[in-house]
Each structure stands twice: as C-alpha cells, then as structure tokens.
Amino acid sequence: MLVRDILKNKGREVYSVDPNQTVYEAIATMDELDIGALIVLEGESLEGILSERDYRSKVILKGRSSKSTKVHEIMSSNVHCVTPSDSVQRCMGIMTEKKIRHLPVIEQDKVIGVVSIGDLVKSIISKQKSEISNLRHYIQGQGSYPG
Incomplete structure (x- = not known):
C-alpha cells in the first residue's frame, strides 16, 4: 500500500498553523480538532511541524508561557516528509528511526496531506x-488465491 492510497481513504x-501564532492558539486548535500535531506553514511554504511533544519539552518543562511563546520558537524545523508514491513500510521505517508520529506528504513542493502512525497501522x-x-x-x- 502507498501513501496515496491512505490519502484517498482519509x-x-x-x-x-502560522509560525507567528502563539503556542496557546496552536494547542487550542489541536485540542479542538483532537489531533497531535499541526503543520507549520507560512503561506504554502512548509516551515516546520508542531507536536504535543514539542509543547511538552519546549514550553511546559522549560517553564515558558504558551500565551507569549510563538510557534516558530518551539516547532521542529527539521521535518521528515514523504511523497504519495512512498510505501507504508518506508513511512513506518522513518517514523521508527526518527521517533516521530506524523509525516507531511509533499507533491511538487506543496503539502498535500499528512499521514500519522495511526493511519499507517490502520x-x-x-x-x-x-x-x-x-x-x-x-x-x-472457494476460489484461487490472488496473492
């Protein structure tokens, strides 16, 4: 199965989120949507990803204020991405090796979707x-084996 198949289904x-929004606004959006990460875009340009882990490690445990800290100050900017033609196995390998749970899907330098560890497991x-x-x-x- 390929990433494009997952995106077709989901x-x-x-x-x-915009990099200049506050972390509080981003976390409120994640809570409202019941998701664990947001892609950080400036226009259509991928700038980073903000996850619950970033919030925990870079705001809560550092004693920072989520209402005054900007997303760009704590986002992960080294974003690992995949393409629609990548396999589920490749995605699982990246997530396992890098200890991440979300991969933006890029096509022609534009984010066209996101796959999560849950999507891959499903x-x-x-x-x-x-x-x-x-x-x-x-x-x-009752038939012939197609595999």
Missing part, C-alpha cells in the same frame, strides 16, 4: 484482514 485535509491491519480473508477462501476451495 482525505487530504492539512491542519496548519492500513496495515486492513491489508492483513484482506489477505487472511483471501487465504481462507482459497483454503476452503
């Missing part, structure tokens, strides 16, 4: 269920 909604489970079903049908003599 949609291409990109939740973002796609893997869905593929496994399909393969199990196909194997059961094959074993029971």
Whole structure:
C-alpha cells in the first residue's frame, strides 16, 4: 500500500498553523480538532511541524508561557516528509528511526496531506484482514488465491 492510497481513504485535509501564532492558539486548535500535531506553514511554504511533544519539552518543562511563546520558537524545523508514491513500510521505517508520529506528504513542493502512525497501522491491519480473508477462501476451495 502507498501513501496515496491512505490519502484517498482519509482525505487530504492539512491542519496548519502560522509560525507567528502563539503556542496557546496552536494547542487550542489541536485540542479542538483532537489531533497531535499541526503543520507549520507560512503561506504554502512548509516551515516546520508542531507536536504535543514539542509543547511538552519546549514550553511546559522549560517553564515558558504558551500565551507569549510563538510557534516558530518551539516547532521542529527539521521535518521528515514523504511523497504519495512512498510505501507504508518506508513511512513506518522513518517514523521508527526518527521517533516521530506524523509525516507531511509533499507533491511538487506543496503539502498535500499528512499521514500519522495511526493511519499507517490502520492500513496495515486492513491489508492483513484482506489477505487472511483471501487465504481462507482459497483454503476452503472457494476460489484461487490472488496473492
């Protein structure tokens, strides 16, 4: 399965924040949307990503104020990205190695979506269920195994 398949199923909604907004505004948006990260965009340019982990490590534990701290002060600017043609396995490898949970999807230098660890796990489970079903049908003599 490829990233484009995940985006086809989940949609291409990109939740973002401006780098000059306050961290408080960003966290309120994350809470409202029930998400764990926001893409930081200046216009259409990817500037970074802001996660719950950034908030915890760079605001709460440093004793900073979320109402006076700007997103650009705490965002992760070294953003790992993928393309629609990347595989779920490649995404899982990046997330595991870099210890991250969200990957922006880039096409022609524009963010067209985001995949999360949850999206990847759902796609893997869905593929496994399909393969199990196909194997059961094959074993029971109800058709040929397509794999």
